[in-house]
Amino acid sequence: MSGRFRDAADWAGLTHAYGAATTLPDTLEKAGSADPAVAERALYDLSGTIYHQGWVYPATVPAVAVLFDLVSSHGTHHRPGIIGLLSDIAGAVWDLEEHDEDEYDEPDLATVLEWAREARAAVEAGVPTLLSLLDDGDPAVRAAAPVALADFPDHDPDLVRPLREKAEAEEDAGAAASMVLGVGDICADRDDPPLGWLRERAADPRREVRAAAAVALVWCHVDGLDDDLLDAVTAEIQADESALDGQLWVRDGGRTGFLTAALSEHPAPQLRLARNALAVTDAEKRLDAVHRAGEVMRTWRAGPAELLLPLAELLTSDENEVVRETVWEIKQGGPDITLVADRLVPLLDDTDDLVAGSALEALARAGDARCVPALAADLADPRLSFDPAAALDGMKEHADALLGPVREFLADPKKGTGFAGNHLARVMAGLAAWGDRALPLLPDMISLLERRKAVPAVAQALAALGPAASDAVPVLRRHLGRKHGPQVSQNAAWAIWQITGDGEEPLRFLSGPLRSGLDDEDAERLFALGAAAEPALPLLDDTTPEAAAVIQHVTGDTARTLPLLVDAVSATPTGMLAVQCLGEIGADAAPALPGIREIATSPRVLAGGRSTDVIATDRAYQATAETALARITGAEGTSR
Numbered sequence: 001m002s003g004r005f006r007d008a009a010d011w012a013g014l015t016h017a018y019g020a021a022t023t024l025p026d027t028l029e030k031a032g033s034a035d036p037a038v039a040e041r042a043l044y045d046l047s048g049t050i051y052h053q054g055w056v057y058p059a060t061v062p063a064v065a066v067l068f069d070l071v072s073s074h075g076t077h078h079r080p081g082i083i084g085l086l087s088d089i090a091g092a093v094w095d096l097e098e099h100d101e102d103e104y105d106e107p108d109l110a111t112v113l114e115w116a117r118e119a120r121a122a123v124e125a126g127v128p129t130l131l132s133l134l135d136d137g138d139p140a141v142r143a144a145a146p147v148a149l150a151d152f153p154d155h156d157p158d159l160v161r162p163l164r165e166k167a168e169a170e171e172d173a174g175a176a177a178s179m180v181l182g183v184g185d186i187c188a189d190r191d192d193p194p195l196g197w198l199r200e201r202a203a204d205p206r207r208e209v210r211a212a213a214a215v216a217l218v219w220c221h222v223d224g225l226d227d228d229l230l231d232a233v234t235a236e237i238q239a240d241e242s243a244l245d246g247q248l249w250v251r252d253g254g255r256t257g258f259l260t261a262a263l264s265e266h267p268a269p270q271l272r273l274a275r276n277a278l279a280v281t282d283a284e285k286r287l288d289a290v291h292r293a294g295e296v297m298r299t300w301r302a303g304p305a306e307l308l309l310p311l312a313e314l315l316t317s318d319e320n321e322v323v324r325e326t327v328w329e330i331k332q333g334g335p336d337i338t339l340v341a342d343r344l345v346p347l348l349d350d351t352d353d354l355v356a357g358s359a360l361e362a363l364a365r366a367g368d369a370r371c372v373p374a375l376a377a378d379l380a381d382p383r384l385s386f387d388p389a390a391a392l393d394g395m396k397e398h399a400d401a402l403l404g405p406v407r408e409f410l411a412d413p414k415k416g417t418g419f420a421g422n423h424l425a426r427v428m429a430g431l432a433a434w435g436d437r438a439l440p441l442l443p444d445m446i447s448l449l450e451r452r453k454a455v456p457a458v459a460q461a462l463a464a465l466g467p468a469a470s471d472a473v474p475v476l477r478r479h480l481g482r483k484h485g486p487q488v489s490q491n492a493a494w495a496i497w498q499i500t501g502d503g504e505e506p507l508r509f510l511s512g513p514l515r516s517g518l519d520d521e522d523a524e525r526l527f528a529l530g531a532a533a534e535p536a537l538p539l540l541d542d543t544t545p546e547a548a549a550v551i552q553h554v555t556g557d558t559a560r561t562l563p564l565l566v567d568a569v570s571a572t573p574t575g576m577l578a579v580q581c582l583g584e585i586g587a588d589a590a591p592a593l594p595g596i597r598e599i600a601t602s603p604r605v606l607a608g609g610r611s612t613d614v615i616a617t618d619r620a621y622q623a624t625a626e627t628a629l630a631r632i633t634g635a636e637g638t639s640r
Helices: 002-008 024-031 036-049 059-074 079-096 108-125 127-137 139-149 160-169 173-186 195-201 207-219 227-238 256-260 267-277 285-299 301-316 320-330 332-349 355-363 369-380 388-394 396-411 425-434 434-449 455-477 485-498 504-515 520-539 546-555 558-568 572-603 614-633
Strands: none
Touching: 002 024, 024 036, 024 059, 024 195, 036 079, 059 108, 079 108, 079 139, 127 139, 127 160, 139 160, 139 173, 160 173, 173 195, 173 207, 195 207, 207 227, 207 256, 227 256, 227 267, 227 388, 256 267, 256 285, 267 285, 267 301, 285 301, 285 320, 301 320, 301 332, 301 504, 320 332, 320 355, 332 355, 332 369, 332 614, 355 369, 355 388, 369 396, 388 396, 388 425, 396 434, 425 434, 425 455, 434 455, 455 485, 485 504, 485 520, 485 558, 504 520, 520 546, 520 572, 546 558, 546 572, 558 572, 572 614
């Protein structure tokens, strides 16, 4: 055997991921070892040499022929793993074709692609061997073969017909399920996929086969799955063991990851599966279900309304970890937290500080007055782990009830449990969202400046007060200059500009950062300044979307900015400044309608950023896009 391997190619003249392939025959020989541990190690080494991080190499092509010899031998160990390696090699070209030429130097992309195409052709030549493995005596091999066969959909119907026939006769549930998945994968882009046959498989008495049929139907673009199919997928996710476990189909994300990813483009099944999963009784699976529900809520806009109520059912669990994780996910639920507010109020007194803190933050984000005493108590004596910025922002409508506790805190700031030394800065960030409601706290903020406490955050809160904070300007000026550090000096300059409306003095300290390019925060500050931002315009790089949004908002120079603004539309801070500008432009911004409409109507959560804010941020983006859409189309007043 070793002689045949050594004579299969001029290995010394070929290369793999680590140079000359001189030792590759030895590795291939070990892959056929009678010792399963030796064979496993050799297979691992092959996965790092002839296929490495998505690349294949000149030595890969002759190695493929040897791998087919090995996998055809009933005495070879780990044959499903060899089939998996062959599948990886066959698919390498697909990822590489998505790359840009400038990502490659030596060798260049054209050379790498040529290697990948030759390697794929070598695997494709082994399709008859893969088909023969559908009759192998080992059910694990019969289950692995469809994965590699699905890499060659152009061979249909020569592949689908035998897969269907073998699946109908297959006694092993895992192998039958894999064959069904193979049919679905190969036929996914066909105009006439075998939907009737797949629905017949959905009536199979074996759970794994029914779940595989559901996934295959989704791959074939069936819009809706009936309750029985969704129940089969749910049962498969929740099962302690499955014949799919260990298969090549599920090797990357596990069984649950594979099944949920298969439905990733379909919100209704995702929501149904997430809701069903919350009903499990096993504690570990319930924790997984809670986290999955959170992911689904942050993926689909319908998620919070669908999943917050079933999540709230778990808040009475006697498993503290389940309660802790559940309330953590709930607090990220955005405006729909109000649906479960009554369930959260009792948790304000929970003995677990993390539970009580998350409940407080969730209620505060929802603007629920019932959390005022708890928030006031924590300002006086911080013990709970929560974000005071998010809490105070959400409680802006109840600012009057909180002025006293906030004033006492500002007089003697204390470190918080969750944010340590940043606690004061986070409180100030929350107060910045209060706007005029924070005006009674102006003397307290000035005092913080005089004591040099959290100056950047205090400056931002003062800036939000605008001209009403004029008494703070002399103290802010004391914090201008290099000796105070860039963050302190620049935030003080921004605050002076926003309070006075005069940019002459602040620009002495901000011209450098403005010339170097606007970040999201500075673009939003200039945008908020409106006409007062005009002195900064000559400093801006007007080829950037951030600058275009500011220039349009300040000058209305549509001819100069419109193309940049149309291209900038996206669910990002800068993208939403562009959307606001386009709404102000009106009908002439019609070329931006597809992008704005996507933000307004997509079933997906489009906003990124901090996970605890993403749903609320996305809802705000959606509202902004709806307003712009109405203005551009002349349909102002249309509601969601």
